[in-house]
Amino acid sequence: MTDPQFIELLRKGDETAFHQLVEDWKDRIYNTALGLVQQAEDAEEITQDVFIIAWKSVQQFRGESSIQTWLYKIAVHQSLDCIRRRKRKKRFGFLVPLFGSEEEQEQEPGNFLHPGVQLEKKQEAQVLFKAIRKLPEQQRVAYSLQKIEGLAIKEIAQVLETTDGAVEALLNRAKTNLQKILSSYYQTHRDD
């Protein structure tokens, strides 16, 4: 079935089509969200929200992009939203003891480890994930989509609504920044 035919079924409110959409894309969307937010609970919540948003907004989907690009766009948007919320909560965390409960305080992901990382690379991957969190948003997204989700530059460009050249530049800057962050980390943590 082609994308337009499938979208038409979704527009008609066909629940079997929606079930199919979830089953076909849930792993890729979860993997993308997990790579970006680096927390399993948040990634699962985001994955659920991505499909709910897709289901509710399918009437507005004009079919100019593929289903893949559409879902990745929603996933990236929701993940960045979650990261921003986390940062805001961290910034105003000192107000929590005054106006809210301790439980509401956002937990910054500690030593995140993606479940798909090879065992012998575990330690280095933890350091790399920590460094990725320090990248600017667009670089973080481009790098994660390429390294964790394995998207091609063209696909990343479609998700970020930019050109292939711009994505290449983002990836180069991300790699340079990561090398700097990692160098500084290993200089201060010689024993690691």
Place this chain on the structure above:
Amino acid sequence: MTNKNQVQDQVAKAMSSLDGIQPATANPHLYTRIKAKLEQEKSSWGWLAAFLSRPIVAVALVATVILINILTITANRSVPEETTDQLVSLAQDYSFQPSNILENGFNQP
């Protein structure tokens, strides 16, 4: 190996640590959870928000608010004069003038 080389080596290792990464898999019961969330939204405030966000309903509500405002403003324009007139005539009928009370010394012990 110098310290600089050691650091460079560690950086290179970390940079390549995601090579060959396997994709993570989502919860197998994800669809059930999504359906539950959708049902929950439907049964609670979701339907109200969806109803209010319909363009026709939103425009009708805004028009009603504007109409009520216009009616209130026009009604208030005429009311003060009548009310004032009524109060003046009432005060005159009963010779109710606050200044008179003081002048007549009713407040004095």
